[in-house]
Amino acid sequence: MATLTAARAKAIRDPGKHRADKGLYLDVRSATSKSWVQRITIFGRRRDIGLGSYPAISLAQARKQAAENRATVAEGRDPTVKEVKVVIPTFREAAYMAHETHLPRWKNPKHTKEWIRTLERHAFPVIGGKPIDSIGVVDVLGVLTPIWSKVPETARRVRQRMRTVFKWAMAHDFIDLNPAGEAIEGALPPMRRIVNGHRKALPYQQVPDAILKIRSSEAWPATKLAFEFLILTACRSGEVRSAMWSEIDVGARLWTIPAERMKARKEHRVPLSASALTLLESAREFRDSTGLVFPSPQGKMLSDNALSLRARKDKLGAVPHGFRSSFRDWAAECTSASHAAMELSLAHSVGSEVERSYARSDLLEQRRELMEAWGDYICSSDPVTGSQSC
Template identity: 40%
Template sequence: MAGGIEKLTALKVARLSKPGRYGDGKGLCLQITKTGVKSWVFRFERDGKERLMGLGPLHTVSLADAREKARVARASLIEGIDPLAKRHEAVASNKAEQASNLDFDTCVRLYIASREAEWKNPKHRQQWENSLKMHVSPHFGAIHARRIDTPLVLKALEPIWKTKTETASRIRERIERVLSWATTRGYREGDNPARWNGHLEELLSKPSKLKKVQHHPALPFAEIGDFFKAVKAEKGVGARALEFTILTACRTGEVLGALWHEVDLENRQWTIPPERMKASRPHRIPLVAATVALLKQQVGQDPTFVFPGAKQGKSISNMAMLMVLRRMKRDDLTVHGFRSTFRDWAAECTDYPSEMAELSLAHTVGTAVENAYRRSDLFERRRQLMQDWATWCSTPGVKPKTPIGSAEEVVS
């Protein structure tokens, strides 16, 4: 030992037991607590103040290791660097790096949580989680978002791109949105490997080329009179809901969730709040004689739901109307398809402006600027349209030779 350095030996360190601090030289000390725990500390001065830097417990850090750690600390001091502050910065930097290295599955959970308020239906979250968990997580769910590249995205998409094209296309879009969110949050950098335009479109076949879009099967409008008569002969809440759906041209979910406080029988209107609408805007439906009569049949069955289910406090399920179609042996039809029947009828058999039919379907009409200046939903003018539709539905086999509704009459 020279210059007062390395005063301790391994044997001495092992035998020491009295609480205190034992110097090895040049700032390195063995520290023994009152409970007998031994550890290494490096003592130094900074700005005239004594500072102690822990180097680890004896059972983990040997005497030789402690001396090396102390040597590195002394080298930092010579360069004018506080070794303790340097360590704190390194720890903080490591924590920040770990926090920024979120894996894809974690990014999915955080993204969904950030957008959940926008989804009216809880099923949207479930669809997102299930599709990504099934088709993406096995491939790169545990990989840091910043390391996800095009080959990994293709690894998830290619097995289902040709066989489950529509599902694969949705998954691609969901991956893109999650990675875009991760980039904005600082969890990754660079281009989005899941983007379609100018990227994956060069590597994967166009979805439209792989699978022709299948629209909801719709009943020809010339047949709706006979069909509607058959529906009226069916018993049960599901059949009444199907009647109401056809007469109002509403979406299935809008009818299933119909609440009595939304209905104003006196003024003959049903107002669906924005949280239950696809476009997140309130939608008013004019009630005509047939729909008012149908609703009066439902009065008293449930205090909350217009079309109550078997369980108290619940509406009928989304399968109720489909089951009516099955009982009628009309598996070739879907409930949603009756909206197309209505739209085709309005275009082929009436002279009402197309925007009136679109508003009846709660579709967005015109540009954003036009909508900003439109103050009317043509409610009373739509009432006549819906009355004509109810008349058409309630008259089996009717095929008028001239269009219903004068263009001058509805536009003036």
């Protein structure tokens, strides 16, 4: 059979398949209906692939496409499967997508905004527009080095959040290694030791004096009660500020915090000491339609800065969260409470995941004794010295 030429392809009218090249045929149905077909074996199976109509696709174009298809098969790929071009996001795009992914597990609206703002402020100007697969350790150092020693706490957060973005990119197969991970540690100078502002704590011996300062301050009464209740229960600020009367069972001397308000997303039972119950009696004066135990003057939940601001104005030398550390130190040094009871009082996980699956008890009665002793300790200070020992 003569090799098909461009002239013959144009003139041919006989119906049937006319060979144009190895496995390539011009399929003629009529003088005005012609198309290219390639017969090729793909993964052991013979296939007919349409390459387009003639004359829209010329003989030369058809031969070129047929040759490319044969090369694709030789490489072990299927030419009929169109490869989707992967669009690599920039760091900025990846950061917003990672942020969106993590939103459901973040409870604090302020934190969700601050998380992305930190990257917008420090990382985006340097690497925001770079494809995430082109970013290396040197680029990450370009973000961190200027702030590493100057504002170490901010630098730590920026690195942590960058690392989260790169983890997201790894999970989506955009990159293989995390350039903000361990690889950069040797290139960064030792971080200046800082006092972590949201963890600054008092020695437990000074907590009774702090209670006296809070009581004598000029703050909104419900704010003062909330702060003291936070110390008495060793709970977190958000848990106390959002406390509802419906969660308080005075008869059972119990405050049950629902799972959705807990950091670990697990319901937490807080035994209420005599001191805590007395405080709640004072708080009833502010009970309103919101159901909040400690409402603001506007009848809303106290802001997340209300207690922190109070601590600064009253010069307590600690932040609200730090009183949890004070409680933990006191419990370890001044009581015979078990490690588990102390940790569960702070709503911390105890033991491995397997151990926790078998530990059904939350040691409520042990914790009740512990919180009662804590209440007695911090509310019975020497009025002169304002402090006491175990």
